[in-house]
Amino acid sequence: MLPLDKLSDHALQALSDAGVDTEHLDVAFYMDLGLNANFGQVYLAISKQDGKLYRVAKDVESFSLGALTDPSIDNFTTTNRLTATLHPEGDVAPEKTEEMTDEEFGELKKAYDARGQAVIVGFCTNSCKRKLLAFLNIWERLARGDEVGEEDPIFEQFFAKCPKCGKLFDDPLRRICKNCTNQKGTLRRLLGYFSPFKLQLVLVSLCLLGSTAISLISPYISGKMLYDRVISPNGDMREEKYVYILVGIIVALALLSLFISIVQSRCNAYMSTQVTKRMKNDIFRAMNRLSLSYFNNQPTGKLINRVNYDAEKVRNFFINGVPYLIVHAMQFIGLTIVLMILNPWLTLMILLPVPIIVLIFKYRLPHLWRSFSRAWRASSSLTGVLNDSLSGIRVVKAFAKEEVETKQFYGYSTKLMQANLRSNLIALSIFPVISLIIGVFGNMVWGVGGLQVIGKQMTYGDLSMFVSYMGMVFAPLNFFSQFTNMLTDTLNSAQRMFEVQDMIPDITDAPDAVELNDIKGNIEFKGVGFHYTPNRPILKDVSFTIHQGDRIGLVGHTGSGKSTIANLITRMYDVVSGSVTIDGVDIKQIKGTSLRSGIAIVSQEIFIFRGTIADNIRYGKPDATIEEVIAAARAANAHDFIMALPEGYETMVGIGSRSLSGGERQRVSIARALLLDPAILILDEATAAMDTETEHQISTAIDKLIEGKTSISIAHRLSTLKNCNYIMALENGELVEMGTQEELMAKEGVYHKLWTLQNEQMTKVMEGK
Amino acid sequence: MQNKYRYMHHDGRHGGRFGFGGAGGDRSLFEKRVSIALHPQNAVFLRSPGGLLSMTLTKEDGSTEQFERVIPVRAFPITDPDSFICIREPDTKKKGKGEEIGMIERLADFDEQAQALILEELSRRYFTPAIKKIHSLHEKFGYLYFDVTTTAGRSEFVMSNPSGSFRTLEDGRIFMYDIDGNCYCVQNPEALDKASLKKIEIYL
Numbered sequence: 001m002l003p004l005d006k007l008s009d010h011a012l013q014a015l016s017d018a019g020v021d022t023e024h025l026d027v028a029f030y031m032d033l034g035l036n037a038n039f040g041q042v043y044l045a046i047s048k049q050d051g052k053l054y055r056v057a058k059d060v061e062s063f064s065l066g067a068l069t070d071p072s073i074d075n076f077t078t079t080n081r082l083t084a085t086l087h088p089e090g091d092v093a094p095e096k097t098e099e100m101t102d103e104e105f106g107e108l109k110k111a112y113d114a115r116g117q118a119v120i121v122g123f124c125t126n127s128c129k130r131k132l133l134a135f136l137n138i139w140e141r142l143a144r145g146d147e148v149g150e151e152d153p154i155f156e157q158f159f160a161k162c163p164k165c166g167k168l169f170d171d172p173l174r175r176i177c178k179n180c181t182n183q184k185g186t187l188r189r190l191l192g193y194f195s196p197f198k199l200q201l202v203l204v205s206l207c208l209l210g211s212t213a214i215s216l217i218s219p220y221i222s223g224k225m226l227y228d229r230v231i232s233p234n235g236d237m238r239e240e241k242y243v244y245i246l247v248g249i250i251v252a253l254a255l256l257s258l259f260i261s262i263v264q265s266r267c268n269a270y271m272s273t274q275v276t277k278r279m280k281n282d283i284f285r286a287m288n289r290l291s292l293s294y295f296n297n298q299p300t301g302k303l304i305n306r307v308n309y310d311a312e313k314v315r316n317f318f319i320n321g322v323p324y325l326i327v328h329a330m331q332f333i334g335l336t337i338v339l340m341i342l343n344p345w346l347t348l349m350i351l352l353p354v355p356i357i358v359l360i361f362k363y364r365l366p367h368l369w370r371s372f373s374r375a376w377r378a379s380s381s382l383t384g385v386l387n388d389s390l391s392g393i394r395v396v397k398a399f400a401k402e403e404v405e406t407k408q409f410y411g412y413s414t415k416l417m418q419a420n421l422r423s424n425l426i427a428l429s430i431f432p433v434i435s436l437i438i439g440v441f442g443n444m445v446w447g448v449g450g451l452q453v454i455g456k457q458m459t460y461g462d463l464s465m466f467v468s469y470m471g472m473v474f475a476p477l478n479f480f481s482q483f484t485n486m487l488t489d490t491l492n493s494a495q496r497m498f499e500v501q502d503m504i505p506d507i508t509d510a511p512d513a514v515e516l517n518d519i520k521g522n523i524e525f526k527g528v529g530f531h532y533t534p535n536r537p538i539l540k541d542v543s544f545t546i547h548q549g550d551r552i553g554l555v556g557h558t559g560s561g562k563s564t565i566a567n568l569i570t571r572m573y574d575v576v577s578g579s580v581t582i583d584g585v586d587i588k589q590i591k592g593t594s595l596r597s598g599i600a601i602v603s604q605e606i607f608i609f610r611g612t613i614a615d616n617i618r619y620g621k622p623d624a625t626i627e628e629v630i631a632a633a634r635a636a637n638a639h640d641f642i643m644a645l646p647e648g649y650e651t652m653v654g655i656g657s658r659s660l661s662g663g664e665r666q667r668v669s670i671a672r673a674l675l676l677d678p679a680i681l682i683l684d685e686a687t688a689a690m691d692t693e694t695e696h697q698i699s700t701a702i703d704k705l706i707e708g709k710t711s712i713s714i715a716h717r718l719s720t721l722k723n724c725n726y727i728m729a730l731e732n733g734e735l736v737e738m739g740t741q742e743e744l745m746a747k748e749g750v751y752h753k754l755w756t757l758q759n760e761q762m763t764k765v766m767e768g769k
Numbered sequence: 770m771q772n773k774y775r776y777m778h779h780d781g782r783h784g785g786r787f788g789f790g791g792a793g794g795d796r797s798l799f800e801k802r803v804s805i806a807l808h809p810q811n812a813v814f815l816r817s818p819g820g821l822l823s824m825t826l827t828k829e830d831g832s833t834e835q836f837e838r839v840i841p842v843r844a845f846p847i848t849d850p851d852s853f854i855c856i857r858e859p860d861t862k863k864k865g866k867g868e869e870i871g872m873i874e875r876l877a878d879f880d881e882q883a884q885a886l887i888l889e890e891l892s893r894r895y896f897t898p899a900i901k902k903i904h905s906l907h908e909k910f911g912y913l914y915f916d917v918t919t920t921a922g923r924s925e926f927v928m929s930n931p932s933g934s935f936r937t938l939e940d941g942r943i944f945m946y947d948i949d950g951n952c953y954c955v956q957n958p959e960a961l962d963k964a965s966l967k968k969i970e971i972y973l
Contacts, residue, residue: 037893039922074840074859076894078952083838086819118838119819123893126949127926370971377932377972495909732860732867 005030011043011056018060024049029135033123042122048142065143085116186494193275200267207264212330214257223465272315279311286501292572310493317490328476353441368426375419382412438474513591519598519679521548521710527578538564540733553721554714556730562714566682600673602686606665610654620676632675638667681711807871814883822890851876897952903965931972
C-alpha cells in the first residue's frame with residue numbers, strides 16, 4: 001500500500017468482512033471527521049485491481065472508480081468537504097473518436113456530466129488537508145490507470161527528515177527534531193556557550209570557594225574568638241593586642257572577600273557579555289536563515305523581543321543566578337553541618353520553619369510564575385501595538401485616529417499594569433509572611449540560646465556565632481525560591497531561543513543540490529499548485545514554458561496569483577504540487593545562493609536599508625565598482641535625482657535618515673536589481689508608482705539591458721508590457737491564455753478584453769467624459 | 770441588456786469603476802455576476818439527491834436558474850452568524866468560479882426547512898467544536914499541546930504562537946486556533962470547570 005495513511009485494524013477487519021481483498025489496496029486515507037461532521041473516523045481506500053473506492057465508516061460502501069469521478073474539495077473555513085460526481089452504474093465517460101467533431105464530443109460530454117450528481121464523499125479538518133490533496137491526486141491518477149509508486153514525489157512532503165539525524169519529523173510542518181533537541185538538554189546547551197571560557201570558569205569557581213570559606217570563618221572569628229577568648233573574663237587571650245589582631249583579621253577578611261567578589265564579577269562580566277553577543281548573533285543568524293513563511297506568521301515585535309530580551313534574560317541568569325546558587329548551596333550544607341556540631345537542639349529549632357517555608361513556596365509560587373508569564377506576554381503585546389501604530393503613523397494621522405490609537409494603547413498598557421500589579425501583589429503575599437516566620441524563629445533562638453547561656457550550657461560567643469550563622473541559613477532559602485523562578489524564566493527564554501535555532505527552514509538546499517553558475521533563463525512550470533494557507537488555493541495546476549530571452553508579460557487581476565509565480569521562481573516558497581525548473585533543473589535541486597544570484601526581482605514592496613544610496617544599490621553585489629553603480633543608477637533613471645541630493649551617492653538614506661519618495665525608492669531598487677545583471681529579471685509592478693514619462697524612460701533602459709535575458713513583467717497597465725513578446729493571462733489561479741500580443745488580440749479573449757477596456761478608458765479620458 | 774455584469778477595474782493612475790456589457794452568453798474573466806438580494810420569494814433551497822445544498826433562483830424577468838450546489842458563507846461568522854449570508858457558486862474547475870449569486874440578509878425570513886438546510890451546511894463550514902473540558906495542556910518549545918473534550922467529541926491539537934492564537938471576544942467567548950488552522954472555542958469561560966479554565970487562563 002502506498003505510504004499515505006494506514007488503515008486501522010478495525011477498518012481492515014471491516015473491509016475483509018465485506019469481502020474486499022485487503023492485500024491489494026493501493027492507497028488509504030484517514031478522514032478525522034465522521035459523515036455527521038463530528039470528530040470520527042472514516043477511511044477511504046482505493047483498489048486499482050477492483051477498480052473501486054471503499055469508504056469505511058459504520059459500514060463499508062464501495063464505489064466504482066469509473067462511476068465516481070471528478071473528486072473536488074470544498075475549502076471550508078476549518079473543515080474540508082470532499083465531493084465527487086456519481087454517475088449511474090455502467091455510464092461510461094465519452095471518448096473522443098476521430099470521426100467526431102469537437103461540437104459533437106462537447107454535446108456528449110455535456111450529456112454525460114448532466115447524468116452525474118454531486119455527492120458527499122466525506123469531511124475532514126484542516127489537519128488532514130495535505131494528505132487530502134495528495135489522496136485526490138493519487139485517486140485521479142489511479143482512476144486514469146496510471147501507476148503510482150512508493151517513491152512518488154508526492155510523498156516527499158510527508159517524510160521531511162531532520163538533516164542532522166535523518167529521523168522523520170513528528171510533524172512535517174514543525175520541523176523541529178525532538179531527537180536532536182532533547183539529546184542535549186536546554187541547560188546543557190546554554191552551558192555550551194560558556195565552554196570557550198574555561199580559565200574564567202576555573203577562576204570564578206575558586207572565587208566562589210574562597211568567598212564561601214570566608215563567610216563561614218568570619219562569624220567564628222568575630223563571634224567565638226572575640227567574645228569567648230578575648231572579651232570574656234576567663235578568656236585565654238584576654239590581652240589588648242589580641243583585640244587589635246582579631247579586629248585586623250576581621251577587616252582583612254572583609255577586604256579579601258571584597259577583592260574576591262571584584263575578581264569574580266569581572267570574570268563574569270567578561271564572559272557574560274561575550275556569551276550574550278554570541279547568543280544574539282546566533283538567534284539573528286538563525287532567523288535570517290528561516291523562510292519567508294516564518295516571518296509572515298510572527299509579529300515583528302515578538303521577533304525583536306526574542307533577539308533582545310531572551311538573550312538578556314539568559315545573561316542575567318548566569319551573572320546573578322548560577323554563581324549565587326553555588327555559593328548558597330555550599331553555605332547551606334556547610335552551615336547545617338557546623339551548626340549541628342555546635343548545638344543540635346538549637347539547630348533543629350532553626351530548621352523547624354524550613355519545611356513551612358518550602359511548603360509556602362511550593363504552593364504559592366506557581367501563581368507567581370504564572371502571573372510573571374502573563375506579564376511577559378502583556379509586555380510583548382504592548383510592544384506589538386506600539387510597533388504597529390508607529391509604523392502605520394501615516395495612516396493613523398490621515399484618518400485622524402490618534403485618539404483611538406492612544407486609547408488602544410492605554411488598554412494594552414492597563415493590561416500590562418494589571419499583570420504587573422498582580423505579580424507584585426502575589427509576591428507581597430508570599431515574602432513578608434516568610435520574613436515574619438523567620439523573624440519569629442530568630443527571636444526564639446535568642447530566647448532559648450539566652451537561657452542556655454545563663455544556664456552555662458553554651459557560651460555567649462557560641463550564641464553570637466549561632467545567630468550570625470542562622471541569618472546565613474535563611475538568606476539562601478529566599479534565594480532558592482527565587483532561583484526556581486529564575487530558572488523557569490531562563491529556560492523559557494532559552495527554549496524560545498533554541499526553538500528558532502532548531503527550526504529547520506521550509507526551504508533548504510537538497511543535499512545533492514547543484515551550483516548553477518551560468519543560469520540561461522529557461523523556466524518551466526509543470527502542474528504547479530500552491531497555497532499560502534491550506535484553505536485558499538492560489539495557483540491551481542499551472543503549466544508553462546518560458547525560453548531564454550523571452551520577455552513575458554503577466555496580466556490578471558489582483559489576487560490572481562501573479563506575484564506568487566514570481567515568489568515560486570525565486571523559491572521564496574516551495575510549490576505544493578508540481579515542479580518549477582530552471583534550465584531543466586528542478587529549483588529544489590539548485591543551491592539557493594546560485595539560484596538567487598541568477599534572478600533579480602523588483603517587487604511592489606521596496607525596502608531601503610540604512611546606509612548610503614550607493615550601498616543600497618550595491619546590496620546584491622557588494623564588490624561592484626563605482627562605474628557599475630552609476631551605470632545601474634543611470635539605467636534605472638535614478639542618477640539625476642541622486643546627483644541632486646546633497647551628498648550624491650553618499651547620502652545616507654533609510655530609517656532615521658533622509659527619506660526618499662516612493663518613485664525614488666523604486667528607482668533605487670530597480671538599480672539594485674540591474675546591477676546584479678541577472679539572467680532572469682522579474683519586475684513585479686516595478687514601475688507602477690511612476691509617471692508615464694519616467695516609466696517610459698525606465699522601460700527603454702530596461703529593454704536595452706535585458707536583451708537576450710529572460711524577463712517577466714507583472715503589470716496592470718498594458719502599456720508597460722508593450723515590449724513583451726509573450727503575454728500570459730492568469731485568472732483565479734489558472735493560466736487562461738498565453739501567446740504573442742497579436743495572437744491574443746486575434747483570439748479576442750481575456751487579453752483582448754483587457755486591452756479594449758484600457759483603450760476605451762483612455763479614449764474616455766481624452767474625450768473628457 | 771439581458772446579462773448585467775459589472776466589472777471593477779482599478780488602474781494605477783486613474784482609478785475607476787464602470788459597467789461592462791457581456792459580449793456573449795459565457796461569462797469570463799472580467800464579467801461578474803451581480804449579486805442580488807435573496808429572499809423566500811426568489812430563492813428556493815433544497816437538498817440535492819447527493820446530499821448537497823441546491824438552489825433555484827427566480828430572476829426578475831421570471832426566468833429561473835438552477836444551481837445543483839451552492840455554498841453559503843457568513844459575512845460576520847462570529848458576531849452575527851444568522852444574517853448577511855452570501856450564497857456562492859462552488860469554486861471548482863467545472864462548476865462555477867466561486868462567484869456570489871446573492872445575499873440573504875436575514876436567515877429568519879426563510880421557512881424552517883430552508884433555514885435548517887442552510888444552517889447544517891454552515892455548521893460544517895464553520896466547524897468550531899466548543900471545548901467542554903481540557904484534560905491536559907502542556908507547553909514545550911513555545912508550542913501548546915491540548916487534549917480536550919468538545920461538543921464534537923474528544924480531540925487533541927497543537928497550537929503554535931500562543932499569544933496570537935487565542936482570540937477573546939467582548940462577550941467572553943474564546944477562540945483558539947491550532948497549528949493546522951482548525952478552530953476551537955470556549956463558549957463561556959465561567960461555565961468551564963475550574964481546572965480547565967486555570968490551564969488556559971494565563972494565555973488570555
